[in-house]
Amino acid sequence: MPPDAPARDALADPDPDPGRRQTPRRPAPTAGGPTAATPSLVIVGAGPRATGLLERIAANAPALYGGAHLDIHLVDPHPPGSGRIWRERQSPLLWMNSHAQDVTLFTDDTVEVAGPVRPGPALHEWAGVDGQTFLGRRTQGAYLRWVYERSVAALPPGVTVRHHACRALRVTGPRTGRQLVWLEGRPEPLPGDLVVLAQGHLDAEPDGEQRHLSRYAARHGLVHLPPDFTADSDLSVLGAGQKVLVRGFGLAFVDLMVLLTEGRGGRHEGDTYVPSGREPILYVGSRRGVPYHAKLGYTWDGGERPPLPRYLGPAEIDELLARPGGFDFGRDVWPLVEKELGFAHYHRLFTAHPERTAVARRDFDEKYAACPPGSPELHALIASAVPDPADRLDLAALDRPLDGVRHSSYAGLQEGLRAYVAADLARRHDPAHSPDLAVFLALLSVYGQLVRLGDVGPWWHGYFSYLASGPPGPRLRQLLALSRAGIVRFLGADLRVEARAGVFRATSPTVPGRHVEARALVEARLPQPTLVRTRDPLLRALHAEGVAETPAGLLAVDPADGRVRDRAGVPHPRRFALGPHTDARGAGAFTRPRTNSPSFRQNDATARAVLTFLDGVAR
Structure with missing residues (x-):
């Protein structure tokens, strides 16, 4: 046909x-069907x-x-x-x-x-x-x-x-x-x-940095793969055993990891990866230096759900849109987002795990409602009501988990990051941390509200994906196995890649004074639309x-x-x-x-x- x-x-x-x-x-359609004047829609x-x-x-x-x-x-x-x-x-x-x-x-x-x-x-x-x-x-x-x-x-x-x-x-x-x-x-x-x-x-056409890197690669016989959909990338240019710098630690990296390992004949046997010998060696880093959080491995247990939206709903969006001078995301929107996510988190903590709180739920709710978003009073209330810092929602720490973390060697970073990923996997599959699921539901609610504001910049979309749209837990278990096998090696946060001395060089403040050089660079992220x-x-x-x-x-x-x-x-x-x-x-x-x-x-x-x-x- x-x-x-x-x-x-x-x-x-x-x-x-x-x-x-x-x-x-x-x-x-039969006789009397469409003619040249038939209304038409093109999608x-x-x-x-x-x-x-x-x-x-x-x-x-x-x-x-x-x-x-x-x-x-x-x-x-x-x-x-x-x-x-x-x-x-x-x-x-x-x-x-x-x-x-x-x-x-x-x-x-x-x-x-x-x-x-x-x-x-x-x-x-x-x-x-x-x-x-x-x-x-x-x-x-x-x-x-x-x-x-x-x-x-x-x-x-x-x-x-x-x-x-x-x-x-x-x-x-x-x-x-x-x-x-x-x-x-x-x-x-x-x-x-x-x-x-x-x-x-x-x-998308490459930006100025990507054009520079591609030209440099062409002059020096290097490999540079700019941002792309991993399933469509020509990965055959990455050879067996070749050192490859990878910038990006989100879902595009996960696809890359799978296609260059299992896709080349390797296999996972329990917690062990058995290589085929055809895999390149992937050195990966990013702005955060860690993979996206694993998908939650449990469902709502039937307890009380946080009534959403509460602090960022249609009325608040109407008010933001009506401001004569417009709004600023960091100043005007993010504090409302933070309070909404916090409400969901503490609602679940007080209703499902009251033994981990120090005040009555009603008292906390009343004071929480009265505190301005992002205010010192709000942070003081949370500190007094939730004794264990591990039970408090710290959105800034979630965003930059390696801030201030330093390792004297790449070997130390490998051990530290494997421990981080293992802890994330354990938490994301443990209902004792079910406030995380409440925050996930609040993220969905917030996203639905923020759509009305139009373009709020790329940071929010990246943060949402990092917290709510990460890989399946089994993929991170495979990442750990590949790290132990030496196929994937971690570079750290705030990754910087330079083209110099005929190679690509990667540095990160997570491992001060050290660098990794390679003749191949993959930008593991999607093009910006x-x-x-x-x-x-x-x-x-x-x-x-x-x-x-x-x-x-x-x-x-x-x-x-x-x-x-x-x-x-x-x-x-x-x-x-x-x-x-x-x-x-x-x-x-x-x-x-x-x-x-x-x-x-x-x-x-x-x-x-x-x-x-x-x-x-x-x-």
Whole structure:
């Protein structure tokens, strides 16, 4: 079947996987079907965000769209549903970083949307596995494809969906008329009454530092891999036994670690790693110098949940948005975040572990509520009410665990960091520390509120990921085994990499006066989704034409429905955008069930705005 065949007839991408689950076929429009004047919607991107939008279009269409026919076009070189990142054709060694029970693309009764709630199975229910399982990304891709097919099948009769397996290059057209989406390898543009930009995670051109490092590597015969999606990187340039500096200790590093060890024939036997002899030696460091915190290995035990939001909810966001001079994240927002997370932590401590507190819960709650966020009075109250410092929430210490830590040798650092990772694993799997789970729930609540503020800078997103979106516990156990085997070696915090004397040199204040030299450097982190450096030609063209850009380089959109703003702040009537390249980005394209996901709320608002507009076109 050609790539542009109607998805309603077969619902298959141009290169379907054998054995894939198929949505029942739906009949194509018959006589009296679509004509050249049929209203049309073009969605650039066909991954999870586009799939979530389709699900909301299907849910809202019966009430909002009265036209007989509607054409929906998906433009993406990758398979619909999974898209690039979650495609089923990637290494089976790569896992989800979330428990299967924490992934869904379906709304529930906690989601505050104007459209109808349409429940559906979370990933573990669909796959028939225990909810605590960490499934492979291939399985997640199959789930996303199934959701896509189900969403297409749920559309009203007369609505057709076509997948164009190519890239969109640019979009043109007047504000008052049809838009034209120009496709790679196609002489004629694709017309659409509306366009939604849902490209998902984007590649980026290297910044000045990365260009310098690449040029230096080329001159001296070195290897330099700039920020990229690890599954797409050419790791064959890293040889067996080669020393490799790795800058970045988050999820991209975990993928790198797996592909260069198990992916090269090594194997884990219990707590021991048996090398194949084909592995490079990875010297890893970062700003914090430690891996992201492991995923929590237990669930809520049925005790009282902290009632969230409490100190950072809609009213506080309204007040911040209404300030004539705007707001500063560090001065105005972070103290509210800190108090919200603290409330969740101490609520759980007092209700589940009262023997570890020194005052009555009611007295503490009253005084906590009265203390200004971040004030000395608040810190003094906590110190008097919670005797053991280990039971207090110290967000600054969590952010920089190696601050002030010094080792006289790299050998000492290896022992110290292995002890740190082992302690983190033990804590994250011990319900005695269940206030950590309460903080996790508060982080989700805070993220959902901060979306309304737009671009609050990259620090918050990194901090959230570090605390709440780390690797599965088994991955950190593998890290420990690889460290003991000498395959992974730690460099420390505030890592500095220089290109000098024909090599790359890494230093860290964690091990003063020492350095490691190597002929290969890997930047183990994702590209930043900035408009000025994105490799997406459509977004770069829009940037050149004058769309609004936030200080962090994101595409500015109307928070009400996702319409793209120009530099005067005026929303475009026919162009929308959703996803991580916008200032309305949420914590992810899919979400943990029963958390009132901002992604669901955004998808629903955009779907309703799209249908209302297209209904007017149809009439």
